Amino acid sequence: AQSVAQPEDQVNVAEGNPLTVKCTYSVSGNPYLFWYVQYPNRGLQFLLKYITGDNLVKGSYGFEAEFNKSQTSFHLKKPSALVSDSALYFCAVRDETGGSYIPTFGRGTSLIVHP
Amino acid sequence: NAGVTQTPKFQVLKTGQSMTLQCAQDMNHEYMSWYRQDPGMGLRLIHYSVGAGITDQGEVPNGYNVSRSTTEDFPLRLLSAAPSQTSVYFCASSRDRPGNEQFFGPGTRLTVL
Numbered sequence: 001a002q003s004v005a006q007p008e009d010q011v012n013v014a015e016g017n018p019l020t021v022k023c024t025y026s027v028s029g030n031p032y033l034f035w036y037v038q039y040p041n042r043g044l045q046f047l048l049k050y051i052t053g054d055n056l057v058k059g060s061y062g063f064e065a066e067f068n069k070s071q072t073s074f075h076l077k078k079p080s081a082l083v084s085d086s087a088l089y090f091c092a093v094r095d096e097t098g099g100s101y102i103p104t105f106g107r108g109t110s111l112i113v114h115p
Numbered sequence: 116n117a118g119v120t121q122t123p124k125f126q127v128l129k130t131g132q133s134m135t136l137q138c139a140q141d142m143n144h145e146y147m148s149w150y151r152q153d154p155g156m157g158l159r160l161i162h163y164s165v166g167a168g169i170t171d172q173g174e175v176p177n178g179y180n181v182s183r184s185t186t187e188d189f190p191l192r193l194l195s196a197a198p199s200q201t202s203v204y205f206c207a208s209s210r211d212r213p214g215n216e217q218f219f220g221p222g223t224r225l226t227v228l
Binding site: 028042044049094102103108 | 119146217222
């Protein structure tokens with residue numbers, strides 16, 4: 001079985017400050033991990049993914065995420081937030097070892113960047 | 116490339132009516148999926164397809180049918196709409212397995228009265 005949790009419904013940060021959006025996961029085998037962003041009234045857009053290799057993954061728009069196997073986490077980070085980063089962020093996981101086609105999405109975290 | 120397109124953008128149905136949500140992609144992706152998004156629930160997979168002629172159920176398939184006659188198109192059918200199907204529906208495609216990087220359409224907002 002696979003699951004993903006985004007413990008914060010909303011994250012507030014001031015423009016220019018670093019931001020972190022948290023994600024933890026549970027899988028039986030090897031995780032494939034993803035972050036997507038959704039702007040209002042739009043579909044989801046892929047930001048980045050972890051499959052294997054370096055634990056620090058860099059993605060679009062200056063975002064990065066750190067895979068931590070011991071803590072089963074994949075937190076999304078950005079060194080300096082922009083007001084335009086305000087959106088809904090989804091973490092997703094798929095258990096590659098199990099051969100499942102089906103990813104599990106978190107419930108989403110609303111990021112609000114204040115000017 | 117238009118990417119993933121969905122029609123209509125908005126739809127209002129009465130209970131018991133039927134309709135088809137259209138989805139098309141022009142990226143020659145083998146894998147396509149339908150999700151519904153409800154507040155506080157994230158995205159839940161309805162049905163998916165791993166290629167033309169092959170479909171399978173996702174997490175919440177009841178009340179929905181799909182078919183995949185071509186690589187490009189993956190329509191979602193509601194045979195008898197219910198208020199519980201009020202939601203935003205997203206179609207997605209991926210070159211690799213559905214669990215890998217996916218490209219999403221703009222969504223269809225459906226209200227069932």
